[in-house]
Amino acid sequence: MSSSTLPNSYTFQPIGIIESPYQEKFGVPRQANLVAAKSRIRLLAPYNTPDALQGLTEFSHLWLHFVFHLCLRQTWKPKVRPPRLGGNQSLGVFATRSSFRPNPIGLSLVRLESIHTDQQDIYIEIRGADLVAGTPILDIKPYLPYADIQPQAHAATWAQEAPDPLNVHWTPEALANLQVVEEMQNLYELITQVLAQDPRPAYHHKTDPHRVYGVKLSGYNVNFCYRNSEQAPFGAPRPCIWVLAIKPL
Template structure:
């Protein structure tokens, strides 16, 4: 059988992401779950011509197509989504796993503004789920009348993931208060940890202290039992230390 005419495709990144997420651990599993997350999409030559973004400021949201550059190139036909507890296996094309052929990802982000000057073009984004350094392959404006379908079925993820309560202890709060970005960093920490970034297969190890990198700090946290008056309750995540790295 002759090879497909598209059997070999070369893609050229049009830019890269500078974001609040230095590492992939802790990044929200979907866009829009951490409204405090900010990023810059820096276009690179020859795509950094201001003409390429003329008219884009009229749109509030964008589709960003990117490469999962920190994921391994290998892939398998079955994956274990964290949403299903990390145990059930489903087909890779029935998931949004990063371990997929070609490692392509797509993210819906909010456009806050566009900066154009002699240095080039930069898009200011929020509500992102993109790791710092992510190669961007394409951007397109989001059209709600064409792409928002309330009647659509959402398979094994019919609702947003549950959010856990987050507590910041006194020492970590003191570190936060001394920073000029205290309010925005506090919101980012709470929004990211509320989604419980711990690996699903380790959630029984309640004594372990985890660390997640956000901006220039390492946020160290642990899980505690959040009991109510009846002695029952959900897990609470406590920030025990914030260390500048």
């Protein structure tokens, strides 16, 4: 088939929807597996048949193709400014995994935990997803170590390692807020891991270093700020992310 006879476009339908603790783009980890939080894929009809998943649990990891559905109205540009480069250096969009792409298709590697059915619904329980709740899933494929692991592969200097996690320090007020939460330990770990990834926009680092942020996680609004100054109390590591308060949404 020559390119002149190729269709101009291809249309795909979601086969499932992500349910995750990430309720907005802000706070979502910037790659998979940086935060071990649990999520799940709810399969949509007509794909919610156990037949389509037969043999899947023999694999430990899955590739998810998904739509960056909250970036659909953004215009594509050939260059983007990855957060890993501090937001002040631009790169070709195809040299990054930015969500602002010509085709807003994402790729995430997640750990498969289990499959469970609940009346008509089929859920694939996963860990390590970097996907906002409501993300449409286009496809699920098994991770094939013999093909997908390329030990000799090398990346650009800026992408060679995961970003160093920041210290996360809970104020007594935030810890007190946590006492009334039902799944306290899970929420503590989720918040700590998410904030250790420093979700702040890179361009705030200099312009607004003490700003207080709110991030929505698992039904709670979490207030936090960054401290790299004399303002941190005795005993708090610095630099660190300070968890200030947690309130139900």
